[in-house]
Amino acid sequence: MSTESTFQTHLVLGYVAWLICFGAYILPWLTSMDRVRAHRAIATLHSFRFFGLVFILPGVVGPNLPASFAAFAAYGDLAAGLLAMLALITIRIRPIFWLFVVAFNLVGMGDLALDYYHAIQDGLPAQAGELGAAYAIPIIYVPLLMITHVFAFYLLMRPQPKATQALAGEAAVS
Numbered sequence: 001m002s003t004e005s006t007f008q009t010h011l012v013l014g015y016v017a018w019l020i021c022f023g024a025y026i027l028p029w030l031t032s033m034d035r036v037r038a039h040r041a042i043a044t045l046h047s048f049r050f051f052g053l054v055f056i057l058p059g060v061v062g063p064n065l066p067a068s069f070a071a072f073a074a075y076g077d078l079a080a081g082l083l084a085m086l087a088l089i090t091i092r093i094r095p096i097f098w099l100f101v102v103a104f105n106l107v108g109m110g111d112l113a114l115d116y117y118h119a120i121q122d123g124l125p126a127q128a129g130e131l132g133a134a135y136a137i138p139i140i141y142v143p144l145l146m147i148t149h150v151f152a153f154y155l156l157m158r159p160q161p162k163a164t165q166a167l168a169g170e171a172a173v174s
Contacts, residue, residue, distance in 0.1 A: 052077025062130035066122035076111030
């Protein structure tokens, strides 16, 4: 099997495995919580995206990893991770918390989509070995990040029950 085929197979199976796990364990857990706690859990996962800086760390990735992919992925992940941390820090100031929840999800999902675009444009699947130790990031971590972004947007777009709206309004006032 070619490097490109192996990488693509790993990527697809990463999504399949996480979708099965998400459906069986994570989705029931998140839907059992109120929206704030669910978004807080998702933000906690995404707060570790600073780890994407590893794409620009010599010795971890190969010297021929396309620089345009590496830099964009590294700094996009850092931005999403910092926004997720800001959401967590501002949990007690709900309007700001929600602003950061929307921001880290928009930036984070945009980053992942553009990373896929840059990877394809730069021929990364054919030279996936250049990812070195960071190979696990797109195969194991990125599918979970993308799935949780999609779910976060679902939660944000879903109408809020009237009772919850009233409680949220009271909490914002106090």
